[in-house]
Amino acid sequence: MRRLLGTSILLLWLNLLGFSQAPKQLILQKSSYSIKSLFRELNNNYNLEFAFSNNVVNLKSTYIPSNSKISLEELLKELAKQNNLDFEINGQTIYLRHRKKTESRLVTISGIIKDKFNGEALIGAHVTIEGSTQGVTSNTYGFYSLSLPAGNYKLQATYTGYNDLSASVDLRANSKYDFVMEEQVSRLKEVVVTAREPDANVIDVIPGKNVLHFKSEGDIPYFLGEVDVLQGSLLLPGINNLGEDSNGINVRGGSADQNLILLDEATIYNASHFYGLISVFNPESVNDVEILKGSIPSQYGGRISSVINIRQKEGNNKEFHMAGGIGLVAARLTLEGPIKKDKSSFLIAGRRSILNLAIRNADFNNIGNNRANFEDFNFKVNLKPNEKNRLYVSGYYGNDRNETGFETFRRWGNRTLTFRWNRLLSEKLFSNFSVILSQYSYRVTDLREAGSFFGTSRIINYDTKLDYSYFLNPNNKFNFGAGTGLIRLNPGDRLPLPTSGSTNPVQLDTEHGFNSFLYANHETRVSRLKLAYGFRVSSLHNIGAGDVYVYDSEIRSTDNIIDTVSYNTKEVIKSYIGFEPRIAANVQLNSSMSIKASYNRNYQYLHLISNTISPAPTDIWKISDTYIKPTRADQYSIGLFKNFKNNEIETYVDFYYQDLNNILEYKTNADLLLNETIETEIISGTGRSYGLELMAKKSYGSLQGWVSYSLSRTERKVQGPAPELTINDGKYFPANSDQTHQFSCTGLYSLSERLSGSANFIFSTGRPITLPSDKFEFNDIIIPHFTERNQDRLPNYHRLDLSLKLQGRKVKKNGKIKKRIDYWTFSVYNVYARKNAFSYLFRESEVNPGQTEIVKYSILPTAIPAITYNFRL
Amino acid sequence: MRKWVIYILSLFLVACEEVVIVDLPDSEGLLVVEGWIYNQEGPQEVQLSRSVPFYSSSSPTAISDAVVFINDNFGNSYLLTETSPGVYHTDSSVMGILGRLYSLEIQIDERRYRSDFERLKNVPVIDSIAFGSEFVRDPDNPFQEILEYFPIAFVDEPDSEADYYRWKVYQNGVLFNEPEDIVLQTDRFINGNAFQNELKEFRFNPQDSVSIELLSLTRESYDFFRLFVRQTTDLGTASGTSPAILRGNIRNEDNPNEDVIGYFGASAITSSYKIVQE
Known part of the structure; x- marks a missing residue:
């Protein structure tokens, strides 16, 4: 700039001492100027000095101000635009130059x-x-x-x-x-369902997305003082479960196996410890949880209902830390720190139940003969060899154990290992290559002498995938990638132990599935419209070796097997290919309001075989095959998203409709244990699900929280070619997960620097049940006769939980800052001891033999206080 | 397997049961049939009744004046006569024969019902009974433990595949007959082996007489009993399945859509007896 000055031919100046600030507001006398006269007037009246090279400005050209009162900036902008200039204000001097080519x-x-x-x-x-x-x-x-x-x-x-x-x-x-x-220190450091950027609710293109962000300390305790990743999600609209003793969660009426639960990209097959009371994720090692239920971007697939993406922390790369805690249920310890400062870090976390959860079988009074416990470990390492490459290795190992009568031992759990390599191919092209292993297994050892056996079932998948993000410009971004993987599924072995004299081995054939996908997605923006559209092509090849039974009719039973076709190793038994379009659009009406709409199709090739009310750890998975077709879902959604008070309050209303095909249902009395012809027990149905979700959330200030409501309907329809393949005469009936109303309210209040409190209230319509109309006698036992499935409901469910968090003193008595940060949480679950029904039991009265009665069965009918202590060094 | 009640600290977590009154669907008044033919001396018995509303204070209604026959695949037909309301007996001479097929035929007013043919399958003998024992907390004195005995039955399972059984256990001549006392077994994991069945759920005191019966079932009657057990023990727990209609093998010949409840089966029985010694 100074050089420009040196060569300038024309200098217009009056006041050499131009230290005063440039005036903000100018008043122009004339309605039209030549550039020369304009400069002169500004110089005379405001001491402004213009500096430029001689060929930059044509001094004779005219300038017509848009307004006689105009700010300097605006005037310069107008001038610059008209003359293709750039300008710079430095005190009283304005430098002008050609806009660079x-x-x-x-x-x-x-x-x-x-x-x-x-x-x-x-x-x-x-x-x-x-x-x-x-x-x-x-x-x-x-x-x-x-x-x-x-x-x-x-x-x-x-x-x-x-x-x-x-x-x-x-x-x-x-x-x-x-x-x-830098993190804000004044804010409540609590977990809050938060969209990531302050106005994400409005500007994000994907509807139906919630994010739970886990901070290093202090979250809402949900049950027995434990912070929980999945229990927390039950306070969001459209997410529920089937009661306190049930495994898994239901998203928009989908079944538990329809959620893709990923921990650092690895599939988690069973996300529950203690039969669903808490989830398998150690909250201290979790960075955040993203729940996608409305529109699933094309990089995800394989499950039809939702994606629950759990991302582990990377570990602190500045300094070493240790954190931990102890509560009524579990003890936790996490270590993290740099391997090489600012370059690489690690995190290791472990958790174990501290009390053996003694579980009583409702029928037999042998308390203490049945024990359950769990443990889990996580780790993550990240390395940054240079600016362009980054490597991550992370893993999970968890077990649940159960022991009955010191004779039967069961163990089940997930294991995962993820290797990821981020590489910056150019400033615009980001790539990630992942190799993922995940496994779920169940094993049982029964030591009862002559009948002793060892049973196991297992699913393992080995996946590789490659993802690219291409940032063309701020308005256009492309994501594309491909992946492939092998699923090895061992549906069950039952082998005699050496002490066994009477047991025969049973081993079901291992199934193999070869799973591949390709996806591309373009995020673009045209004025107020943001569009993310793309597709995913997925395929499944069920491959040998294996036997396929041929049935002589659609009504499959072991009696009408007419042939067996054997396939060799690596021979394709059955293949499926699915095209899955995905599109989401956001029309921003103004800076605080938008309309979002989406459509997407998903195929699911892997099914959990379970005919119980809630899935059990013993349930096996099944790869789509000749008879069990992939489940298909089409979901449409539209919603209005609005923020108030400068993004302090986020609200939305979202409508959805889902159309489901090839849903698995089961014959009455289906026998699913070690069954070689499982297709004879399975029937196929369709379904639909629709609803409305509302949410309002405040994530700033000393009072934070959210209110959510959903109104929904989830139905199934099963019409087969024979009565045993039909449910409720082929009419639509409510699915087990159907829930008409769900309302929840969560509030966090910061009482003082050290004390904060939280409260959750939840209300929901009872789950659908089947009621008896009659009773009859058989084998001298009185039995209810049931009518059509799921035509009635349990009573409404509601519950209030309270918790209080007390932060330890941060400063020692001698005025030094404490190195250890610690806090206590006190919580009460089900404060007003509501006896919520888990189910109804229909039975003969104990006091009035011959009389039948209906008994409401409640699992956690009392207020349950809990305390936990947590620290961080 | 998951009829759990959570029991972390008994102070905090106790499941609770409370009798409630619920509006129920209208009664359907269905025909209920229960009939068996055994390879033992008769009379063989068939019971006919009609279901009543769930909350009704009366027991199921007996169906009288029905015409009831048991037929076999050799063309024999045995008439049953009503001995008490709803209870029909054959002559005491009628006895099921191993390997034969049997079917039930009923006429109630103008409606005719018929069961599928059931094979009377063989059953192995119970070689012997032994006793196991276990210390449990004394129900009268929680600080003391007492020894309880349970029977172990020894059987040589035959080589034939797909055999199904039901066990019945009697204490001093009285059958254990709660829904959870119905013990079913397939030979799927034990086919052709000598095996022992630890009947641990049945508890005895010294000097009790223990009598155990082993009954043969067909796959169909085994499935029926399995559904029966599920409907009476698992319902309402997280491991329960959806409630279902206990349809058996009996149909209205003119109207196959009529729901008929119950079963007509054929079964061979062996038994063994022993007194519990301390």
């Missing part, structure tokens, strides 16, 4: 958005260009990329719970910039 060239700025304190990548943080609505969101690895015309920009990074961070960049060539953001 190279400006049409795009340059890319990219980098990682991370936490200042622990170096953890921030997922879903937003980077915007100040003064424009353009921006991008960081991906799962905290990576962002913005391609812009060369020039000076002020970029701003925003992330809920963190101070906004601005950076001035002079973009001339492709460059790297990492945003290192």
Whole structure:
């Protein structure tokens, strides 16, 4: 700039001492100027000085101000636009120069958005260009990329719970910039369902998405003082379960096996410890949980109802920390720290139940003969060999154990191992390569001498996948990728132990499935419309070796097997291919309101075989085969999203409709244990699910929380070619997970610096049940006769939980800051001791033999207090 | 397997049961049939009744004046006569014969019902009974333990595949007959082996007489009993399945859509007896 000055021919100046600030508001006398006269007037009246090279400005050209009162900035903008100039204000001097021709060239700025304190990548943080609505969101690895015309920009990074961070960049060539953001200290450090950028609710293109963000300390305890990843989700609209003693969750009426639960990309087959009371994820090792229930982006597939994406923390790469806690249920310990400062880090976490959960069988009074416990371990390591490459290795190992009468031992659990390699191929092209292993197994050892046996079932999948993100410019982003994997499924073995004299071995054939996919997705933006559209092509090849039975009619039974076709190893038994379009659109009506709509199709090739009310740990999985077709779901949704008070309050209303095909149902009295001809027990149905979800959430201030409501209907229809393949005469009937109303309310209040309280209230319509009309006698036992399935309901469910968190003193008596941070939580589950019905029992009265009665059975009918202690060093 | 009540600290977690009154669907008044033919000396018995509303204070209604026959696949037909309301007996000379097929035929007013043919299958003998024992808490004195005995039955299972059985246990001549006392067994895991069945749920005191019966079932009657057990023990627990109609093998000949409850089966019986010695 100074050089420009040196060569300037024309200098218009009056006041050499131009230290005063440039005036903000100008008043122009004339309605039309030549540039020369304009400069002179501004110089005379406001001491403004213009500096430029002689061929930059044509002094004779005319300028007509848009307004006689105009700010300097506006005037300069008008001038600049008209004459293709750039300007810069420096005190009283205004420098003018040609707009660079190279400006049409795009340059890319990219980098990682991370936490200042622990170096953890921030997922879903937003980077915007100040003064424009353009921006991008960081991906799962905290990576962002913005391609812009060369020039000076002020970029701003925003992330809920963190101070906004601005950076001035002079973009001339492709460059790297990492945003290192600082967490707000004044905020309540509680878990809050939070969208990531403050206005994500409105601007995000994907509808039906909720994120639970886990902070390092202090979350809402849900049951027995334990913070829980999945129990927490039950307070969100459209997510429920079948009662306190049930495994898994139901999203928009889907069954438990229709949720794709991923821990660092690895599939978790059974997400519950203690028969559903708590989930298998150690909250201390979890960074955040993203629940996608409305629109599933094309990189995910294989389950039709939702994606529950649990991401582990990376570990602090600045300094070493230890955290832990102890409560009534479990003890936890987490270690994290740098391997090489700022470059690489690790995290190891472990958890174990501390009391053997003694479980009493309702029928027999042998308390104490039945014990259950669990343990789990997590680890994650990340390495950064250089700026362009990053490696992650993470894993999970968990077990539940159960012991009956010191003779029967059961153990089940998940194991996962994920290897990921992030590579920046260019400033705009980000790639990730993953190799994933996940396994679920169940084993039982029965030591009762002559009949002793060892039983096992197992599912393992080995997957590899490659994902790319291409950031063309702030308005266009492409995601594409492909993957393939092998599923090995051992549906069950039952082998005699050496002590056994009377047991014969039973071994079912191992099933193999070869699962592949390809996807592409384009996120674009045209004015107020944001569009994310794409597709996924998925395929399944059920491959040998294996036998397929041929039945002489549609009504399959072991009596009408007419042939057996044997397939050799690697021979394809049956293959399926599915095209899955996915589209989501967001029309932003104004800065605080948008309409979102989506459509997507999903195929599910893997099914949990379970005919009980709630899935059991023993239930086996099944790969789609000749007879069991993939389940297909089409979901449509539309909603209105609105934020109030500068994003302090987020609200939405979302409608959805889902159409389901080839849902698995079971014959009456189906025998699913070690069954070689499982297809004879399974019938196929269709379904539909529709509803309305409302949510309002406040995530700032000393009072935070949310209110949610959903109104929904989930139905099944099973009409087969024979009466035993038909349910309720082929009419639509409510699914077990159907729930008309669900209302929940969660509040967190910061009482003082050290004390905060939280409350959850939940209300829902009772689950559908089947009632008897008659009673009769057979074998001298009185038995109810049941009518059509699921035509009635249990009473409404409601419950209030309260908790209080007391933070330890942060400062020692001598005034030094304590190194250890600790806190206590006190909680009460079911405060007013509501006797919520888990089910009805229909039986002969004990006091009045011959009389039948209906008994409401409640599992947790009393208020349950709990206490936990947590610390962090 | 998951009829659990959570019992972490008994102070906190106790499941609770409470009698409630619920509006129920209208009664259907269905025909209920229960009939067996055994390879033992008669009379063989068939009971006919009609279901009553669930909350009714009366027991199921007996069906009188029906015409009832048991037919076999050799063309024999045995008439049953009503000995008490709803209870029909053959002559005491009528006895099931191993390997034969039997079917039930009923006429009530103008409606005719017929069961499928059931094979009377063989059953192995119970070689012997032994006793196991276990210390349990004394129900009268929680600080003391007492010794309880349970029977172990020894059987040589035949080589033939797909055999199904039901066990019946009597204490001093009285049958254990709660729904959970119905013990069913398939030979799927024990086919052709000498095996022992620990009947641990049946508890005895010294000097009790123990009598055990082993009955042969067909796959159909085994399935029926399995559904029967599920409907009477598992319902309402997380491991329960959806309630279902206990349809058996009896049909209205003119109206196959009529729901008929119950079963007519054929069964061979062996038994053994022993007194519990301390």
